[in-house]
Amino acid sequence: MKNNDIFNKDFIPYIIKNGRLLSLLGMLLSFGPGIALALQGIFPPMDALLAAVSIRLPMVAHLYITEPISYFAVLGIPGTYMSFLSGNISNLRLPCGSVAQESAGVQEGTDEGTIIATIGVAVSTFVNITVLAIGVVGGTYITSILPAKVLEGINLLIPALFASLAANYIRQNPKVALIGVPLAFAMTILGMGPLQVLPSALANSLPILVTVFGTMGAGIALAKKGKI
């Protein structure tokens, strides 16, 4: 089989079949603790449940759409299935998928890139769950011996990680960055200011969507003109 066939006729169909099945299974299993409580006769008060859903859902619902769209190009099909089942996407899966592709020297978005991203995301899952498993046993103790300032400082790892990855991508494709970077800042400023008059779901999702699609659109236009 040719490379293209191995990828498109064997790998991807396997991933889609299992990815979809495991997502549905994951959806059902996510009710585990709720059901375990219900079996012991412990239920949430209905009014409190509805109140919390009505507060929380509008805050996160736009992410259901914007996150898969924004991250798909880097994660690929397998990476997307894995990332949305395992969570912590922007702060863990996406960086690991991206770093794996860069270090292996494969071009992101290509078949080889997708294969390597799959491996990167899988490794991040093993690391994440192992660290949490250690933490659930000894985490309270570990954090009790660390000064509060250190704990606060550790939270700065995530913004620093985002900036490092931004540097990688900007260096990889400076021409696209000439459009993408000003656009990201402009949309952030608009999103925090004037766009706030829009309904909140729109005000929250519009800036990232415009940034992502605007940058991709500009990149595709440049590539088609042969300027990249």
Next chain:
Amino acid sequence: MLEYLKIANSPILWISVIPAVGVVLYQAAAFMRKATESGKEMGITDEQIRTAKKSAFLAALGPSLVILIGMVALLTSMGGPVSFMRLSFIGSVMYELPSADIAASTAGSTLGTDDMTAAAFANAVWIMTLCSLGWIIVSALFTDKMGTLRDRVAKGSEEVLAVIATAGGVATFTYQVANRVVPGPISDQAVACYVAFIIMFALNLINEKKKLAWISQFGITIAMISGMVAGSFLM
């Protein structure tokens, strides 16, 4: 110990979260095996796979530590099993804490205090579950369609595929940085961003000239830790 915490840390709760975490692990193992097999047939070398694993492992440590701290914050009010599951599963450390917090409040309790009740705990469990379903539903239904759409746009051109991916990377990560820099250009978060950015950019430039393996592997970790240390001076 509060009454509900005995339930929250009971063996039944542990049993109830294991299948969900198990599915995540199973998927990671199965997809990795398939990707390795197919990748080798496609001509990806063992060395490339080894390098990818090593750098992903290193890149995962820092963020996993941040998630761990989030889990510890949840542990005291939500118990071990639920905290462990929620942070290995659909959602994120940025999503779970506020969800539990809001759910506890609407049930008349405050997360992390003595007035938490079993009902407030149950409310938090259900809210964290229900409000995270959207992600997995969208992913289950539309992931393959996003692939089709992208391929239609690229029309088989590797160049276009690559530019879509790097443009996506430029856009999402710069947007995340802008979100932290715009509200306070000299805050701890902003300084962490500036320093990490400059160091990573410089390392990239050096690497292009000298092709140093350690930069490809440790570059991100070095930039990330430098940014953290620099930012913490402003705290």
